[in-house]
Amino acid sequence: MPVEVHAPCGFGKTELLRSIAESEIGPDGRSLAIPRVYFEVGAKTSGDVLYLLVHKLYATDAPVKLSRAECARLVSGSRALLLLDDVPADPSFAGSLVDELPGCGLVFAGERPVLGGRATPLPLAGLSEEAALNLLSRDLGRRIHDHELPLARRLVTAVGGSPLQLRQAAALEREDPRRFGLDRLAAIAERDAAALDRYCFGQMSEGERRALAVLAAVGGAGLPPAVVGAMGDIAYVSEFLAVLHGRGVVERDDDRFGLPVCRAESYWPTLARYVQLASAVRALADWILSMDPTGPTAGSAVEAAVGLLGVAGERREWALVVRLVKVAEPVLFAQGRWEDWRQALDQGIDAAQRLGDRASEAFLTHQKGTLEYAEDRAEEAYRLLNRALELRSLAGAGQDPELTRHNLAIVSPPAGAETRVWRQRVRKTLTYVGTALAVIALVVGVQQGVSALLDRGSPGSGPSSTPSVTDGGTGESGDGDNGGNENGRTSVGQDGQTSVGQDGQTSVGQDGQTSVGQDGQTSVGQIGQTTEGPGKKPTAEITPRTELTIAETTVGEETLSDTVTLANIGDAALSVEAAAITGPDATEFTVADVDCADASLAPQESCTLAVTFAPQTAGAKTATLTIPHTASTSPARLTLTASAVGLLPDLSVSAVTFDGTVATVTVRNDGDGDAPESWTAGTFGATVLDSQLTEPIPAGGTTTVTFSVPRGCSGGSCSYYSVTVDSTEAFVESDDENNAYTYTRPR
Template structure:
């Protein structure tokens, strides 16, 4: 059973207390054992030898029963202050139907107002569904809507069946953090064609003729009321003038006003001066102590991932974590979600700066976090739904473990969590965890784990309709299992392979460019790229023009609003992968690809998600293992499996024949070390130590990157203009920069991302992906 979308602490089968006797309890598909059904496939999850699939007859598929009343509302949070006019305008738009957008900057109160509307506005005749879209793809969101509308267990319909089941439902779907691309939003809304959608997102996007409501800052009276409530006392006479100035300086941003009250209530006798608004976070952090600071540090390590109070309590030793989180939310340091809390905008970089000054406040050790979540995910009492709710935190911790040189911990966490994610039917989240696990397995040299993650991804691609990718992955998994002498794994992968179209099963039947057969046990480039792409989260949309390269650190021009110089505009395409529930399985390839969300952290590369070298030959020990297996009578099977790998790889190559995809492979080039040029500016990357690389910016910043010769990541300062209009003004934050060696020795990819939490205080004009050219 999932946790209840209702009052905190209520988890019973009856009506939710205090809400009109209507139950909001929703069953989320998949138990911890037994098969689940994805489209026409029966999936039996095996956490050791790899999952198996069979094809079920249509009459044997589950028959979902529509709920009499659909009511999945968000948990209660603080009521919005001063939003009566906004609520009235939005309620009228919701009544009219269609797609309604609620837009505004970070901290302005979009989520608070959206939750209020989901509980109070007049909704569709068939009910209401509230979902959070942060770091989630369309297929997982659509599956959640389906489970909210139907009584079902362990069933993910095919895309065709899903749309048929959701058609005719006159519900209102509230989507928080809906910063998906316009195409993804259209795909999502098309799956529930008769629903009204209310989308909370930072910026509006063209979605037909639907209304767009831009949420502005609070008015002066409302701001004073918010301050009074947050302070728990009326303003003193002398404070009214200060409050008015603070309102002007903050632009009426509710999050900043909460922090103002937090500073005033943390031992100060009066409101802070208006000039101190930029220093609110350091002031608040200085006043935290004990478990409160530990909790903020913990959430900062997880960045934008949400964490339930039970985990915060277990990891910090706080006896009442729910009360602590509410107090931190009242200070504007954390924000509540459906399943826990995450850092509020701007907090993560502030915590990093604080720990640099005060090492005593150092973050939680990655090893302890990884072991904790491995035990929790693997606990038989932990349900698949709970693991799915924390998939973002699991991804983050797994990436940190690999980056910290402990890939074996990443493998253990991936193997503990991925079976639960498969049972949860959140196939996109499952795929990302498989990608992280595969990366860890390659770093650790764990061939058994590599076989397992490759096998599971092949099964996932099969049941979600990515048949060309499934062919290559399953064949490679069968070969790896065979080399390892695991007969059950070999059989499971080979059996799954038989459900592919004939042209993807027999060698020589695919009309595509010839590729050399891989050495037994080696990983073909297409397979390696697919798995690495799951881990790295390659953006699926073109980067914005006007991006600035790594040699030019003065890219942030927040006060001028213009980029420092032009950059290349490229179009990138993503290879098959990523996970899309229930695409029709009648064709050899999927006709659409799932794109990443360029505006969220889910589609960025951070230091914790550095990709490993892919496509490299296996070690001599592995080759010897394969030779020994062949000598023991398995050579015929091995030869056949190699043929299947070639067919699968050729199929993927045919699929991507005209694609221009950034790759983490530097096998054909000289790696990232050298002199690179971007926009007529050059900079030199040198190897400064094992796994460490460095270069200097035009502003004299010495930047350190960590990783390997194919990809390395580090932090770069973001600056404003100086007094003379130059690029080397004061530092206003830090961006994450990644250089990835291209397939050509003279090309590399430069990716810059900004922490989402800093979007409220600055604009990143350098963010995106650019092409570098080797000049030395």
């Protein structure tokens, strides 16, 4: 039965799966003879996962394109143990792999189990106390002293043994020990362990935030420092990334840095304002164009492109969408990301239509027709290639239709032929292409060698019993045009055509814009405005519905952003204007329009805003977020509430010294707030002395108070004494359990 390893982000699921994949000995001490494959799923589709697993398990002497069923048959026949990390929470994803791979052992890792009774859930506990203390000591760069052990144990318990949060706590103390001692860190974690993440964010410099923003924008993909620096226009980026890695915020794999997939999404709303999207796209495109699409870094590059493509689409930067798709398309193909390739082409076509860019739409439509043919959907390929030819003629000068005509000649049904016969002919062409790619200008074909692989039903080649790992297939090129991929680039669009006539066919008006007719069908109008049929109207829905409560925050610090979503649940377009914050504490809240400002939301579309709280004074705070829009309920309003805690002092007795009958007590403030005037009480021997007035102590400072002690304690000879700072409890401290200091002479 499959196993689902589940735990919150940062509990070490990846390390566990990697260690299993690399181990040669099983838990019973026996040698592990079966193939083991670690595979990070992330944003990949299940179809692409199957295709890529084939190339992890099998070595081929020629590039191949297999159907999903063929991929599943090969992977299942390998009898491998598949360790699938960062699996999405959609039950259908894992469920489909369970159904298609009965011959494999499956271990899924995610934040929660999704398969119910179809898999064995395995919750991943945090580190043991001993392992957690060792990790904490290592990251502190020092030994944990005996008197600190109770505090360290409190911290370990509060974070549940989470390796990530222990590393964050250690980084906070290492960088600011005066403010973040183990006592303060334990108290913070006991109130809210997630606050450690916010404190780490508050400690970041501008350069560190910009570097982190780039990594969040690309969805966690690993990037070299030079690329991160170019995308974020960051000098000395290697230093910033090293600091972030030391804090446990980013991961490092050789020369690449990335965010855990489970954290990239939560960080992005806060960091979005630090990314100049056009510059980021330009730098990423330059990097991709400089590399071999089949090389070892291409996988990270395509992950980054897919992540940034989502950001560009959310912001409705259609020209950037087209640019990214044209650059990423050859790499998606070469890396075997077939379903992502299809989705990217759909996004590019949609973006080109919104721009009225017929040349790009023609190019991308040609590419999608090529893909449909390669996947044996000849009728759809024929329709798309005809559409591409039409668009090329409409686009005018600079468009060469010969390649599209060439491909059409391959996929066109012969006059008078039955559809069934035509399909059989096309299928035969695809199955036995051999050297056909030198003749037809298509991207990929299925090699005859696939049949042999399928017939054998067993992985590997050569003497090794372990399957060989190879890069994804790359298709051959004919006539010097990169395998029919025109100039080696493509652009993108979203699912479905935006311009559809009453006959279900795609049509385009003079400006490439869409409008909705009275019959509810979408067609392209001759003006750049969208018109709606009678009775249709937009309806705005905000989430959360009425109130957003932000976690408690320390004065002078900034929270990670909370996300607010505005959705159009009506049946006509909804226009959204810039949001604003008003109310008594408006200056302490900020809102960033991630993709809502001046947006036009089609029915069932939504946009997001990021609300941040940076209190200037302590206390309860409230304000109102207002979002104007064109629905009848405008504006949308949301009450914002939060609480701020002031910077608190933390008094303790640092030392007691004696000079005859005078005892001098040193009082230290280990907090991050100044301590006002207070009283210090002392008891020496059997004598309770009056309290002494103690002057104000700044954060990190000390002062002294003196007591006249009885003769029996002269020179510190008394058998017992006790000193209590802030004895009247005049103010709140971050830790009031260390106010009393007691000495008892050993017997």
